[in-house]
Amino acid sequence: MAHALTADGEVVIAAPVPLKPHFVTTTLAVETMHCGNCLRTVETALAAVPGVQSARVNLSARRVAILSESATTSPEKFVAALASRGFKASILAPQVLAPVVDRGADLLRRLGVAGFAAANIMLLSVSVWSGHGGDMTASQQSVFHWLSALIALPAVAYAGQPFFASARQALSAGRLNMDVPISLGVTLATAMSLFQTLRGSEQVYFDAAVTLLFFLLLGRVLDQNVRVRAASAAENLLGRRTVTATRISPDGSWGSIAIIDITPGMKLQIAAGEQIPVDGCLLAATASLDDSIVTGESAPRFAVAGDVVHAGTIALSGPFHIEAAAAAADSLISEIARLMQTAEQARGRYVRLADRAAQVYAPAVHILGALTFVGWMLAGAGWESALTAAIAVLIITCPCALALAVPVVQVVATARLFRDGIVLKESDALERLAEVDTVVLDKTGTLTLGRPELCAAAEISDAIVSRAAGLALGSRHPYALAVVREAERRRIMPLPLADVRECAGAGLEATHDGRTLRLGSSAFCRVQHETDVGVSLWFVDGDTAPMVLHVSDVLRSDAAAVVATLSRDGYAVELLSGDAGPSVASAAHAAGIRRWSAQQRPEQKIERIHALAGAGHKVLMVGDGLNDAPALAAGHAAVSPSSAADISQMAADAVFQGERLKPVITCLRVAKAARRRALENFAIAIGYNALFVPLAMAGRVTPLIAAIAMSVSSIAVTLNALRLARMTTDVAP
Amino acid sequence: MTALAWLVPAALALGGLALAAFLWSLGNAQYDDLDGAGWRALDDVPPPADQPETPS
Numbered sequence: 172m173a174h175a176l177t178a179d180g181e182v183v184i185a186a187p188v189p190l191k192p193h194f195v196t197t198t199l200a201v202e203t204m205h206c207g208n209c210l211r212t213v214e215t216a217l218a219a220v221p222g223v224q225s226a227r228v229n230l231s232a233r234r235v236a237i238l239s240e241s242a243t244t245s246p247e248k249f250v251a252a253l254a255s256r257g258f259k260a261s262i263l264a265p266q267v268l269a270p271v272v273d274r275g276a277d278l279l280r281r282l283g284v285a286g287f288a289a290a291n292i293m294l295l296s297v298s299v300w301s302g303h304g305g306d307m308t309a310s311q312q313s314v315f316h317w318l319s320a321l322i323a324l325p326a327v328a329y330a331g332q333p334f335f336a337s338a339r340q341a342l343s344a345g346r347l348n349m350d351v352p353i354s355l356g357v358t359l360a361t362a363m364s365l366f367q368t369l370r371g372s373e374q375v376y377f378d379a380a381v382t383l384l385f386f387l388l389l390g391r392v393l394d395q396n397v398r399v400r401a402a403s404a405a406e407n408l409l410g411r412r413t414v415t416a417t418r419i420s421p422d423g424s425w426g427s428i429a430i431i432d433i434t435p436g437m438k439l440q441i442a443a444g445e446q447i448p449v450d451g452c453l454l455a456a457t458a459s460l461d462d463s464i465v466t467g468e469s470a471p472r473f474a475v476a477g478d479v480v481h482a483g484t485i486a487l488s489g490p491f492h493i494e495a496a497a498a499a500a501d502s503l504i505s506e507i508a509r510l511m512q513t514a515e516q517a518r519g520r521y522v523r524l525a526d527r528a529a530q531v532y533a534p535a536v537h538i539l540g541a542l543t544f545v546g547w548m549l550a551g552a553g554w555e556s557a558l559t560a561a562i563a564v565l566i567i568t569c570p571c572a573l574a575l576a577v578p579v580v581q582v583v584a585t586a587r588l589f590r591d592g593i594v595l596k597e598s599d600a601l602e603r604l605a606e607v608d609t610v611v612l613d614k615t616g617t618l619t620l621g622r623p624e625l626c627a628a629a630e631i632s633d634a635i636v637s638r639a640a641g642l643a644l645g646s647r648h649p650y651a652l653a654v655v656r657e658a659e660r661r662r663i664m665p666l667p668l669a670d671v672r673e674c675a676g677a678g679l680e681a682t683h684d685g686r687t688l689r690l691g692s693s694a695f696c697r698v699q700h701e702t703d704v705g706v707s708l709w710f711v712d713g714d715t716a717p718m719v720l721h722v723s724d725v726l727r728s729d730a731a732a733v734v735a736t737l738s739r740d741g742y743a744v745e746l747l748s749g750d751a752g753p754s755v756a757s758a759a760h761a762a763g764i765r766r767w768s769a770q771q772r773p774e775q776k777i778e779r780i781h782a783l784a785g786a787g788h789k790v791l792m793v794g795d796g797l798n799d800a801p802a803l804a805a806g807h808a809a810v811s812p813s814s815a816a817d818i819s820q821m822a823a824d825a826v827f828q829g830e831r832l833k834p835v836i837t838c839l840r841v842a843k844a845a846r847r848r849a850l851e852n853f854a855i856a857i858g859y860n861a862l863f864v865p866l867a868m869a870g871r872v873t874p875l876i877a878a879i880a881m882s883v884s885s886i887a888v889t890l891n892a893l894r895l896a897r898m899t900t901d902v903a904p
Numbered sequence: 905m906t907a908l909a910w911l912v913p914a915a916l917a918l919g920g921l922a923l924a925a926f927l928w929s930l931g932n933a934q935y936d937d938l939d940g941a942g943w944r945a946l947d948d949v950p951p952p953a954d955q956p957e958t959p960s
Contacts, residue, residue, distance in 0.1 A: 207943030230940030279930055287923040291916055311908075318912065 356569030686713030
């Protein structure tokens with residue numbers, strides 16, 4: 172739940188790779204690039220930094236690679252250059268990027284080879300099939316078969332590697348996975364075809380073997396794409412944590428220090444808008460702090476010298492000094508990270524749909540093949556025709572459509588969500604989201620916008636808003652920002668005021684036309700009798716009576732509609748908040764949530780989620796604060812807004828953008844639809860088996876039938892998955 | 905049928921050419937940023953001439 176004021180320059184981790192003695196490549200993640208304009212702005216802004224050789228944006232990955240002279244540039248300068256153009260950038264540790272990308276390129280290369288082989292062998296096979304009844308002689312047929320063999324053997328050997336390797340791995344571990352029947356089917360089809368070619372027979376399955384590989388690799392490439400996208404979204408987030416702080420040495424000099432190197436007793440300088448890196452105590456006389464990310468408490472906290480400040484808290488006033496009381500590893504933020512790790516273990520045990528299908532399918536296929544062989548032997552056929560029939564069964568049951576069934580659906584669903592500003596971070600997130608039956612929401616920053624807004628503002632005249640905004644421009648306090656936003660909304664120019672003085676913890680003051688204007692607490696504005704209990708801001712103009720400006724953290728505009736839609740869709744909705752009782756109660760009432768609990772600490776949130784899980788519920792946790800991170804990790808699935816604390820975004824399966832809560836519904840609906848499509852696809856694949864396996868067992872499958880069956884089922888599965896792209900997810904008013 | 909003697913090799917050669925082109929484009933990082941490439945095609949600003957190639 173970041174305030175706008177913390178939006179820029181959140182980061183810094185530096186790990187540049189030396190390329191030449193004096194050149195380094197730095198990779199930045201810039202999540203807010205969306206179009207060609209952003210691309211050019213980012214590239215020109217970086218190229219203008221002295222010492223930069225080139226800057227190249229990768230829009231798909233939302234990253235930019237900068238080649239620069241190591242002596243004169245630093246990653247922090249690039250981040251600052253982008254921040255000045257309004258882009259939030261973070262520096263990525265480069266060693267994590269390479270392996271995933273290489274694997275994708277490797278699969279694509281194999282797909283290309285398989286595609287080339289499949290097309291050319293099909294060309295030859297079709298000639299043979301259409302020549303059967305016509306004028307093709309046996310010798311010409313044999314030449315075509317040999318040509319096919321010549322293309323197929325190296326292609327299968329090369330393109331089949333990923334499957335063979337995975338099957339070998341599974342077998343040596345004593346398990347069966349989907350790649351075992353795939354490898355068996357492809358190898359046997361190729362070997363038998365080679366044998367038949369040597370004998371000069373008509374039944375050659377080279378085309379089936381290679382086409383199979385082509386479709387299977389297609390599934391792998393799609394699956395890989397989803398994983399890479401998820402992984403890069405996660406990495407872009409990981410890079411975004413604050414990793415350096417400003418240290419003031421005993422001799423009074425300033426310097427940058429990595430957070431992990433901070434030891435208790437160090438003096439640190441915190442600028443306004445910065446996140447406090449470690450637990451410590453306040454040295455300055457006063458400071459205004461935003462604790463909401465830690466406790467969920469929405470009202471800003473006013474701290475005085477000696478008060479404890481927690482890691483993760485955002486400074487609203489500043490700069491001020493703190494003395495570190497704990498090392499980073501012992502700070503509250505790390506405590507939360509530890510809670511998260513333990514909570515996350517449960518999710519690691521999730522078995523994906525495709526793997527569950529493989530556990531049933533692989534043995535079934537092998538038993539069918541064996542039964543066919545034994546059956547034909549018992550029926551008195553020779554071992555050769557018995558083996559041919561058994562191999563035909565294995566070719567037909569080679570789980571081509573099955574291997575495509577889930578990846579195609581995932582790719583289409585991921586793209587569908589991406590279009591609505593939802594980024595999936597885990598590749599199995601969709602499957603887990605589809606199983607959810609309970610939605611647990613956090614209040615501050617999730618159900619609400621997480622920033623205070625003026626409410627009942629219509630009663631306040633434009634003139635007053637203009638003056639108040641003129642004062643408010645002088646501060647970064649969230650209440651002041653709320654006043655400025657109200658002025659922007661009404662398209663009013665804030666009154667230009669010469670010297671606005673900020674009295675820490677009290678308010679703002681300026682002189683205009685000989686009158687004193689004040690904006691701040693009731694005491695600061697000299698309110699005689701305070702009638703309002705709630706959080707409020709006062710404005711006074713000279714000697715006139717003080718005016719109250721009510722401020723509260725307003726609900727997201729569609730919160731009530733989303734809760735209503737969730738309930739109608741059959742989800743149980745619950746509110747768990749760290750905030751105080753009355754404000755949670757009023758938010759729950761306004762959003763129409765009947766079950767709520769207030770003042771929940773992170774452990775209590777986990778407990779509640781475990782209790783729900785123990786009662787057989789699958790919980791979707793939606794939250795944003797640091798205090799929600801462990802609960803996010805504990806939930807069966809988790810979603811967080813893109814304004815959430817970085818650690819929470821890391822714990823979430825999906826991150827959504829925008830000021831509306833509707834993406835939660837979109838996630839759930841698309842996930843459910845995706846699971847339905849995946850199951851339908853399984854049904855199509857199994858239905859096709861039910862149709863052709865008896866034919867194969869009876870020894871009646873010709874290469875032509877095998878080729879048609881294979882392609883038709885794969886295409887049917889793909890088309891079925893594409894239906895997801897057109898899906899709409901409207902929220903009831 | 906004698907036409908097959910050169911038609912089949914010709915078909916294979918053309919297919920092989922396409923495969924070679926694909927592998928080249930893959931190795932040449934043409935597929936690394938599909939979104940960005942689309943936008944760059946619309947960009948009227950000529951690339952700065954003084955920008956040197958990646959030193960190696």
